[in-house]
Amino acid sequence: MLGPIETNVYHCLALLGVLSGLAVFFILFLISAPYGRHTRAGWGPSINSRWGWILMEFPSPFVFLICYVYGNGGRISLTVFFAALWLMHYFHRVCIFPFRIHEQGKRTPLLIVFFAILFNTFNGYLNGRYLGVYADEYPWSWCADPRFVLGLFLFVAGVVINLHSDQILLNLRAPGEIGYKIPYGGLYRWLSCPNYFGELLEWTGWAIATWSLPGAVFAFWTAANLVPRAHTHHLWYHQQFPEYPPERCAVLPFLF
Numbered sequence: 001m002l003g004p005i006e007t008n009v010y011h012c013l014a015l016l017g018v019l020s021g022l023a024v025f026f027i028l029f030l031i032s033a034p035y036g037r038h039t040r041a042g043w044g045p046s047i048n049s050r051w052g053w054i055l056m057e058f059p060s061p062f063v064f065l066i067c068y069v070y071g072n073g074g075r076i077s078l079t080v081f082f083a084a085l086w087l088m089h090y091f092h093r094v095c096i097f098p099f100r101i102h103e104q105g106k107r108t109p110l111l112i113v114f115f116a117i118l119f120n121t122f123n124g125y126l127n128g129r130y131l132g133v134y135a136d137e138y139p140w141s142w143c144a145d146p147r148f149v150l151g152l153f154l155f156v157a158g159v160v161i162n163l164h165s166d167q168i169l170l171n172l173r174a175p176g177e178i179g180y181k182i183p184y185g186g187l188y189r190w191l192s193c194p195n196y197f198g199e200l201l202e203w204t205g206w207a208i209a210t211w212s213l214p215g216a217v218f219a220f221w222t223a224a225n226l227v228p229r230a231h232t233h234h235l236w237y238h239q240q241f242p243e244y245p246p247e248r249c250a251v252l253p254f255l256f
């Protein structure tokens, strides 16, 4: 069990996650995060984008794993399955994705890397500690619960959509190219950023399947981060390409 002090800290952090997510949501509609196509001068020292991704994402599985194993103490329960989903996602994000991008000397400001490390450490702690400490609260019969089934379905659908959509983007550039093209295929038929839509589905699914406060905080933060960024990408596409398909939404099919 969590001690009373850590319980209070834990709930304060979860509340902080919600409040900061709310602030981030509005700020990112006004100021786009300066990485990728929105990189611009004036954001201080920067780092190679590939290393930026690795540094930014690594704390999430690392802190998650330490907190989970420490809290769990070797018990075999359904949380092992949830932990495996988390670690698989981040194995891809840390060890595969950064080596597949065509970064060609592109750079990410250290400030962005710093904020991402902060968030991922916080998020790894909240979710890893939750799953580790509350391991006994998921009976095996949870596998038949509609929340588990729906959440797992959304998570898997999100993974497939995210990977497929990112793959389409990565295929747009030949080796050595750094420019941008209009993506076609898959959910790009309806959306400018289906990779973000997939990411949103994934963590919404995780929140439903675990039916947990930290899962909900992460899903909320993902939306707060990616919905404004998708909006900025969407406007950017329209500015860059007059022939850009007008029927596409930014990130939520038929809505936004």
Ligand SMILES: NC(=O)c1ccc[n+]([C@@H]2O[C@H](COP(=O)([O-])OP(=O)(O)OC[C@H]3O[C@@H](n4cnc5c(N)ncnc54)[C@H](OP(=O)(O)O)[C@@H]3O)[C@@H](O)[C@H]2O)c1
Binding pocket: 035, 036, 037, 101, 102, 106, 162, 166, 169, 170, 172, 173, 179, 180, 181, 182, 183, 195, 196, 199, 221, 222, 225, 226
């Ligand atoms: N959970 C979260 O809060 C969170 C936050 C951020 C990212 N992510 C995930 O991380 C992944 C990458 O995110 P991102 O923000 O870098 O996505 P992105 O802006 O869509 O870019 C993905 C990759 O494709 C390239 N690319 C994008 N559009 C292109 C185009 N029209 N033509 C040619 N190349 C193009 C980008 O190159 P450039 O880098 O040169 O633009 C980048 O290497 C996504 O799967 C996203 O869901 C998750």
